[in-house]
Amino acid sequence: GQNIDQPTEMTATEGAIVQINCTYQTSGFNGLFWYQQHAGEAPTFLSYNVLDGLEEKGRFSSFLSRSKGYSYLLLKELQMKDSASYLCAVRTGEDDYKLSFGAGTTVTVRA
Amino acid sequence: GAVVSQHPSWVICKSGTSVKIECRSLDFQATTMFWYRQFPKQSLMLMATSNEGSKATYEQGVEKDKFLINHASLTLSTLTVTSAHPEDSSFYICSAPLFIHRSTGELFFGEGSRLTVL
Numbered sequence: 001g002q003n004i005d006q007p008t009e010m011t012a013t014e015g016a017i018v019q020i021n022c023t024y025q026t027s028g029f030n031g032l033f034w035y036q037q038h039a040g041e042a043p044t045f046l047s048y049n050v051l052d053g054l055e056e057k058g059r060f061s062s063f064l065s066r067s068k069g070y071s072y073l074l075l076k077e078l079q080m081k082d083s084a085s086y087l088c089a090v091r092t093g094e095d096d097y098k099l100s101f102g103a104g105t106t107v108t109v110r111a
Numbered sequence: 112g113a114v115v116s117q118h119p120s121w122v123i124c125k126s127g128t129s130v131k132i133e134c135r136s137l138d139f140q141a142t143t144m145f146w147y148r149q150f151p152k153q154s155l156m157l158m159a160t161s162n163e164g165s166k167a168t169y170e171q172g173v174e175k176d177k178f179l180i181n182h183a184s185l186t187l188s189t190l191t192v193t194s195a196h197p198e199d200s201s202f203y204i205c206s207a208p209l210f211i212h213r214s215t216g217e218l219f220f221g222e223g224s225r226l227t228v229l
Contacts, residue, residue: 033218
């Protein structure tokens with residue numbers, strides 16, 4: 001089976017930086033995704049990494065190390081609206097596009 | 112705007128009845144769609160892969176006869192929960208990969224359907 005681990009909860013202050021780690025052990029690897037999910041809503045795409053290194057997109061950055069089976073999502077200049085669950089997901093197949101998801105990290109941003 | 116639309120958003124039904132959930136791709140063709148289920152404070156669990164014009168592929172442990180999937184056109188997949196019971200109450204989400212210039216085939220999700228079985 002697929003094993004994708006991430007912390008359950010994190011709390012940070014508005015304006016701060018938070019790093020959400022994700023480790024994975026999967027039968028294959030064809031890319032790692034980060035999604036944001038607000039309570040009661042569907043997930044929305046944040047980032048995609050398939051090669052080692054850092055991908056930056058505005059206040060959000062995502063890092064991947066394939067040799068270590070490790071990724072992190074970095075959220076800078078936190079805003080209240082960033083309070084949500086952040087899901088790490090791995091695409092394991094080469095020909096299909098289904099994703100295996102971690103349990104999600106609930107980030108709470110405090111004023 | 113949304114690229115995948117799901118309907119209904121909320122549904123409450125009596126135990127033993129069947130419920131149909133629709134998932135539509137907007138302005139693009141989706142030969143493949145995925146159906147996920149999410150229980151409170153848990154992650155998304157893949158239920159099945161919906162394939163246009165052929166049978167769905169179910170994940171291990173998912174009952175094919177209980178969760179009927181039909182992908183009759185390139186823009187519509189339906190999930191029917193047959194003879195629903197309270198333990199089927201969950202958040203059901205469909206998704207489809209979108210392939211456009213510079214995209215990665217990331218999944219776009221519908222708005223989700225919250226099913227409550229009384």
